[in-house]
Amino acid sequence: xxxxxxxxxxxxxxxxxxxxxxxxxxxxxxxxxxxxxxxxxxxxxxxxxxxxxxxxxxxxxxxxxxxxxxxxxxxxxxxxxxxxxxxxxxxxxxxxxxxxxxxxxxxxxxxxxxxxxxxxxxxxxxxxxxxxxxxxxxxxxxxxxxxxxx
Numbered sequence: 001x002x003x004x005x006x007x008x009x010x011x012x013x014x015x016x017x018x019x020x021x022x023x024x025x026x027x028x029x030x031x032x033x034x035x036x037x038x039x040x041x042x043x044x045x046x047x048x049x050x051x052x053x054x055x056x057x058x059x060x061x062x063x064x065x066x067x068x069x070x071x072x073x074x075x076x077x078x079x080x081x082x083x084x085x086x087x088x089x090x091x092x093x094x095x096x097x098x099x100x101x102x103x104x105x106x107x108x109x110x111x112x113x114x115x116x117x118x119x120x121x122x123x124x125x126x127x128x129x130x131x132x133x134x135x136x137x138x139x140x141x142x143x144x145x146x147x148x149x150x
Contacts, residue, residue, distance in 0.1 A: 001025060001026075001063075001065050001066060001067070001144060001148065002025070002026045002027070002028060002063070002066050002067075003016065003020050003025055003026070003027040003028070003066070003067045003068075003069065004027075004028050004030060004058045004061070004062065004066060004067070004068045004069070005027065005028070005029045005030065005068075005069045005070075006030060006054055006055065006058060006068070006069065006070035006071070006072055006075055007029040007030055007031040007035065007037060007054070008031050008032055008034075008035055008054055009035075009071075010069065010070075010071065010089060011089055011125050011129075011130075012069065012089050012130065012133045012137075013029060013037065015130060015133060015134055015137070016069050016137065017029075017039055017041055017042050019134070019137055019138055019141055020041070020042070020141075021041045022141075023141045023142075023145055025067075025141065025145070026043065027041065027042045027043070028042065028043045028044075028045055028061075029042050029043070029044045029045065030045045030047060030054040030057050030058050031044065031045070031046060031047070031054060032046065032047050032048065032049045032053060032054060033046055033047075033048070033049050034049055045057060052074075052075075055070075055072060055074065055075040055078065058070075058075060058078075058079070059075065059078040059079060059082065062079060062082045062084050063082075063084075064082065064083040064084065065083065065084065065085070065144070066079075066082075066084045066085070067084065067085045067086075067087065067140065067141075067144065068084050068085070068086045068087075069086075069087055069088070069089070069137075070086065070088065070089075071088050071089045073094070073099070073102045076088070076094045076099060076102070077099060080094070080095065080096065080099060085140065085144070087133075087136060087137060087140060089129075089133060090129055090132060090133060091132040091133040091134075091135060091136030091137060092136070093136065093140065
């Protein structure tokens with residue numbers, strides 16, 4: 001089992017690394033050349049800056065049961081098809097029960113933006129969001145390590 005992080009713009013990279021180290025799970029950060037990341041525990045993979053390069057790298061290197069941290073619902077869909085576990089930066093576990101709704105919302109917002117009807121501005125991240133991610137991610141890591149040891 002391995003953790004992959006879609007690290008371009010991911011606000012929880014350091015928290016994920018800390019928890020991966022705590023649970024002794026290998027972690028790979030996938031980022032493009034525009035981002036600089038360094039860590040003595042994580043494997044860091046640098047990909048091209050073309051659209052979705054990090055997504056395709058992750059999807060092509062996953063194994064069943066790996067964990068992916070991403071805020072990209074398209075990547076989440078690819079990962080679920082490979083039987084991996086997916087969690088977003090807010091601690092939401094993404095699975096077959098909520099993916100279609102998330103992808104539909106993604107499509108709707110894209111259509112509205114293209115028509116100039118809707119523009120989104122991401123809210124500033126706060127400590128509550130970070131704590132929610134930490135709690136959910138820790139719970140997920142506890143479950144998978146317990147299942148691995150059974």
